């Protein structure tokens with residue numbers, strides 16, 4: 283495949299681009315904090331000096347950015363994607379954003395004659411390193427077909443969900459469920475502990491029953507030790523809850539559980555936990571003062 287551009291080398295972007303390099307793809311990379319490109323360069327990538335420079339050089343460019351503000355800035359600001367996108371070029375945004383943000387980007391790129399695909403992912407740092415993501419794509423089918431060789435390296439399964447917005451919506455629904463679930467799990471761990479049960483035994487019991495899942499198995503043991511090395515930063519999970527609640531507003535779907543979970547993530551941010559893993563929401567329950 284031709285050289286691919288990659289914008290955004292945070293936790294996910296770095297893991298995904300390293301994986302592409304390992305599988306023989308040629309990459310030109312850019313990151314707002316340029317020093318984060320160094321490790322990729324050591325593994326064979328070339329640096330582009332701006333998003334526009336990357337787009338100019340590459341037929342296809344992938345982005346993995348923190349939130350809607352970052353996704354819009356990289357496209358619309360000076361030296362951004364729009365300055366060089368045009369006929370024959372494709373832009374694939376894999377960041378988790380809302381449908382409105384994706385649509386704005388899609389429309390602007392279409393006006394320049396370029397192609398757009400949104401492709402947010404399920405799966406975190408480790409699945410990104412191992413090429414085990416689940417890719418939720420929507421937008422131009424021809425671009426989806428063209429970028430499949432890269433998706434096949436980054437993911438274990440890709441879905442094409444139709445028109446732009448459907449990928450963003452699917453991702454927000456999934457993360458709304460995940461964020462709500464993490465809060466119930468945190469409350470359960472603390473409830474077990476405070477009521478005299480061994481939290482590790484709770485983990486063993488959960489793992490054998492109908493609500494066993496990889497997330498509890500993976501994060502549970504470190505949560506019981508109050509250890510939260512960031513795989514999925516809590517500030518991004520709170521952003522996803524906020525965007526999912528807005529989607530609920532739009533569609534008049536009552537979501538009291540998700541709303542409560544969002545408050546817990548906001549509380550965790552106010553406690554300075556935003557850069558830790560989203561499982562650190564456990565601290566909002568574990569460290570709450572209370573007497574019986």
Ligand SMILES: NC(=O)C1=CN([C@@H]2O[C@H](COP(=O)(O)OP(=O)(O)OC[C@H]3O[C@@H](n4cnc5c(N)ncnc54)[C@H](OP(=O)(O)O)[C@@H]3O)[C@@H](O)[C@H]2O)C=CC1
Pocket residue numbers: 290291292293294295313314315316318346347348349351352355356376377378379403404405406407513514515518519
């Ligand atoms: N971590 C995870 O497990 C998963 C994350 N996601 C989603 O993927 C996206 C990236 O997540 P993750 O890698 O964890 O996040 P990080 O916070 O590790 O990285 C964010 C990236 O966005 C860049 N960025 C932030 N603001 C701007 C801006 N204004 N202009 C340009 N670049 C900017 C950062 O650049 P700089 O280095 O300069 O700060 C960095 O490259 C998010 O949308 C997240 O919700 C999806 C699935 C899993």
Ligand SMILES: O=CCCC(=O)O
Pocket residue numbers: 378403404405406457514
């Ligand atoms: O958006 C982040 C998703 C994290 C995960 O699916 O494990």
